[in-house]
Amino acid sequence: MKDPRDLDITKRIRKLSLEINQLTLTFPKHELYEIGSQMRRAMDSIYLNLFEGNPSIYPKTNIKHLDSGIGSANEIRGDLDLVLDRKYIFVEKYEELDKEFKEIQYVLRALINKERSKLDKSAMVI
Known part of the structure; x- marks a missing residue:
């Protein structure tokens, strides 16, 4: 996988992160640190999980972090x-x-x- 900053999806997520941040700031004051904070943290998690996997070294870890991003999007x-x-x-x-x-x-x-396809191909080489 390329550097996450070069992916179109990363740019979309960053843009959406700003939108979610602005949206949550319009919630009632008592929700700023409740559901608003939860949404902002989940949005950050989607973005940051793209970087945490370090795919060039650990493909399985990258898969785990991409899956965590999907989970945060579900949240x-x-x-x-x-x-x-x-x-x-x-x-x-x-x-x-x-x-x-x-x-x-x-x-x-x-x-x-x-990423799974790459793992499958590398397992065939052995």
């Missing part, structure tokens, strides 16, 4: 359900963000499959 999708129910966002924004997180998960799964 935010759950958070979006809650903030929609609490009427902190409109349905249109909910649908837009949910769609973006589904696409991010799709790309992260594709990266996992690519």
Whole structure:
């Protein structure tokens, strides 16, 4: 895998991170350190897990971190359900963000499959 900064998905995640940060700052004051903080930390986790795996040295670790990114995206999708129910966002924004997180998960799964494919090929060499 390339340097994570060079991936299009990383750029999308950074942009989305700013959007989630701005969105959570519009929540009621009592939610800034509750669900707002949870969403910001999960968003950071998606981004940072792209860097933590260090794929050039440990492919299995990279797969684990990509999977953690998918889990954090799922967490935010759950958070979006809650903030929609609490009427902190409109349905249109909910649908837009949910769609973006589904696409991010799709790309992260594709990266996992690519890394697994490399592992399978290296196992065949032995």
